[in-house]
Amino acid sequence: MAIVLAGGAVLTVNAADEFLPAADIRIEGARIAAIGAAGTLAQPADQVIDASEALVTPGLVNVHTHAATAFFRGLADDRPRSFWEGYAVPGQETFTLDHYKTSVRAACSEFLLNGITCIADRLGDMQHIAPVVEQTGIRAVVGHTITDNRVPADWRTVEGLLERYGTDPRARVSAGIAPHALDTCSDALLKECARRAERTGARVFIHVAQSEPEVAAVQARGHAGALACLAASGLATANTVAAHALYLSEAEIDAWPTYGIPIAHCPASNLKIEARTLPLARLAGRVPIGLGTDWTVTNNSMDLLAEARLAALVGKMRADDPTVLGVRQMMRMLTIDGARVLGIERQTGSIEPGKHADLAIFDLARLEANPAHDLASNLIYSISPRSVRDVMVDGELLVRNGKLVRDDEAILARASRHLGAAG
């Protein structure tokens, strides 16, 4: 039995950015088997989902998350930059692994309810967190954060994750290598990450140039800046995902595309805690850039559509040009470019036969989605999570009519309500 999404308006985000005003999408197992005219692809035994009042897009790809920290939301707003040295959250020492586990389940569910089908998630204790991510059904690349600034690097957990989840981009959950940041990892550790990435096929995920103290620490080690530090350790490659890249010099911004290092851009988090944004229009189209919601204490939203809107609006201001970062470019950043950042662009990020069926379906019977002059524009500029109707990963419905399939939102919300410091 196949699933047929019938008669939807489809933003394929394929190479030609094709928009299909009314199409059927046939899904066999985890994959998209065919795309055709409305009313042509359903066979008698199929499960048909009416999408005639819906907009179908690739599932949104969130390239930088820390899902297990969802219960930190609201604990540290409007603080000075100095507050974030060490990124400690008030009361953090009292939180238990159970708190984090509840939190990650709630966060992945919230991501799904917001149309996000794929995350790149990282934190400590990922051996305990990844199985919970897996239970929610979301697609994920998971990384166990390692540092060696106070303790030796915990390679054992990294190896365990790589063994358990592998690095095959076709897997729903796969593993990466996740050194914490340039200032909390020694040059030796960064080099070791590059070597192990080469050996295992894992992608490297690291915070880069997120703060001035981080860059100062790197310079104290003799590097010209963040980019030189990455280059010296063999990490300035298309296999490294640099989160933030916020404190780059003009020279580094100019040189960055030569190395082709993908960027995880987290506009809300950057603005909230650093009052700063990267020059998105100068880098977009020259290196793969995806959008990330970052951790919940520094954003605090998990809404990737809001992130795209913010990236476009603030990016226009940074460029002093309202014509840059247009709707089509932002649409790709939310989907296929995000997948490219994660190295899974052959599996997800666009609606094409052969790709995994990771889809977001938006309700066009919502006022915010109308009129229909340009549905991509509506998605970037006006549609909110209120319009998310169905969400599917690997052909499996995880949200149906705005409700979680594997979980109950109200129960998760109640569990989350008094977690941690408020409990």
Place this chain on the structure above:
Amino acid sequence: MAIVLAGGAVLTVNAADEFLPAADIRIEGARIAAIGAAGTLAQPADQVIDASEALVTPGLVNVHTHAATAFFRGLADDRPRSFWEGYAVPGQETFTLDHYKTSVRAACSEFLLNGITCIADRLGDMQHIAPVVEQTGIRAVVGHTITDNRVPADWRTVEGLLERYGTDPRARVSAGIAPHALDTCSDALLKECARRAERTGARVFIHVAQSEPEVAAVQARGHAGALACLAASGLATANTVAAHALYLSEAEIDAWPTYGIPIAHCPASNLKIEARTLPLARLAGRVPIGLGTDWTVTNNSMDLLAEARLAALVGKMRADDPTVLGVRQMMRMLTIDGARVLGIERQTGSIEPGKHADLAIFDLARLEANPAHDLASNLIYSISPRSVRDVMVDGELLVRNGKLVRDDEAILARASRHLGAAG
């Protein structure tokens, strides 16, 4: 029979910014009669609305809208600044009054669904538009846009509106005087607006310093800039609402608080079409500032929570300081400060006995509203229209469980889908 909202978490936004974790609100007719401990205010004949899983806030006040243009959404994205001279929209000449009427009904409904209970709305043909605004039940100050740059000012329509709706701030719909902008109104017309405002008690609503050409035109008339032009015409007072105030010189920004002119700040619209923002942190707290979603072709969202988040984040960047524009300040900007901009702060904008019962009720069983460390923070930084449960104006429920009471969202959405150029 009274309505009792029972047991909700209440952000009063009163002078002390009191937060009540579990309170009853008793509503008699259009007014809040009493606020008390949970379980203390309901009497046998009352209609009790369970708010024990909800956050109750003052209804959001949207201080600058053009609701009748909702059907322009998506018609003009990512255009150069020069595109907006004259603010014409592609295909505009083909649109009929019926288009605009459908559009305003859809827009007011969308505002309500987003928790907005009050708008300051302006456009031409307001004699036809205001009755539709009225039918939706939303609170509104309406203004008929006048200019004299090509035709004589249409005072007859303005007088008709003032006669029909009056200027009493207790009325659900009242009227203002709405000269278009500094460059499309002569000095003589601006002076006449000031005189008539004085005589009728009406508030003046005007676009100020929205673009460089506008400021250049004012300077060509011999004024130093926008502020000098307002001052010369007698409009630089606490009775004028200046929308945008985007192209002010440093000297004008410094002098602005001396005049106390309220500002309607429209961050998304400003960023989208001018790639620019006003220095919010320098002006906030010194003059009344409210938030506006502006018209839908230049935003394109009608989500005032998103506007508050954007104002805070971009305002931090503009100030180069992440500590400014904190959660409490933004909460006031969304509510009581918006009411102050409109001169109706005694009627609405906070939850206090004697005030009109204009309330937004958010569902705490949504993941985005949790955990409960700081519900005001959640409102500013993570809650989206998905969590709007009930909305009330003058004690009348206009949204209940996410659904319009007076209208049907799906029918309005369908009517709006193919309006105008897409039809």
